[in-house]
Amino acid sequence: MLSKKSFDRFIVPSAVAAAWLAITGSAAAQNEPQAWYTTEQATAGAQQARTNCEPCHGAELLGGDAPALSGPELFANWPTAHSIYAFFSVEMPPFSPGGLGEKAYVEILAYILSLNGYPAGSEELTADPALLEEIRLQPQTP
Numbered sequence: 001m002l003s004k005k006s007f008d009r010f011i012v013p014s015a016v017a018a019a020w021l022a023i024t025g026s027a028a029a030q031n032e033p034q035a036w037y038t039t040e041q042a043t044a045g046a047q048q049a050r051t052n053c054e055p056c057h058g059a060e061l062l063g064g065d066a067p068a069l070s071g072p073e074l075f076a077n078w079p080t081a082h083s084i085y086a087f088f089s090v091e092m093p094p095f096s097p098g099g100l101g102e103k104a105y106v107e108i109l110a111y112i113l114s115l116n117g118y119p120a121g122s123e124e125l126t127a128d129p130a131l132l133e134e135i136r137l138q139p140q141t142p
């Protein structure tokens, strides 16, 4: 028959292990980087940006006469993809504010996400505000 002491020794470690698995398992699922756009969209966005944005914002949008569209300062100004999209799809480029059309602006957003370390995937990015609100702009660990 199991004494109280050996029973504790048996049950406690497995309960701890189960709790540990539950914690690390869900943490792994949360750390999985979500893919918000396709490679095709980012490639098309790079072409759009080359003629419409990079003349001022610099090659690969690293900054020129106008601010860089990547890095910590950008993240500080714009908490979500929706906030920055709502700005540039209406205000940019200055010579034709809002003039590029939704498809091009969404592609440029995909390009900006790619420049900032967000992974590409199989789902297409859209201009849906609820979707864009889910994309938090923050430094990505590679």
Ligand code: HEC
Residues within 6 Å of the ligand: 049, 052, 053, 054, 055, 056, 057, 065, 066, 067, 068, 069, 073, 074, 077, 084, 087, 088, 092, 093, 094, 095, 100, 108
């Ligand atoms: C003719 C030059 C010019 C072009 C072309 C241009 N921009 Fe800008 N953009 C600016 C300037 C200047 C500012 C800074 C304005 C300010 O701070 O009020 C700016 C600001 C921005 C900001 C805010 C940056 C920040 O640090 O908060 C974003 C985002 C942006 N532009 C996106 C774009 C995108 C996307 C394109 C291409 C579709 C584009 N711009 C094309 C001149 C330009």
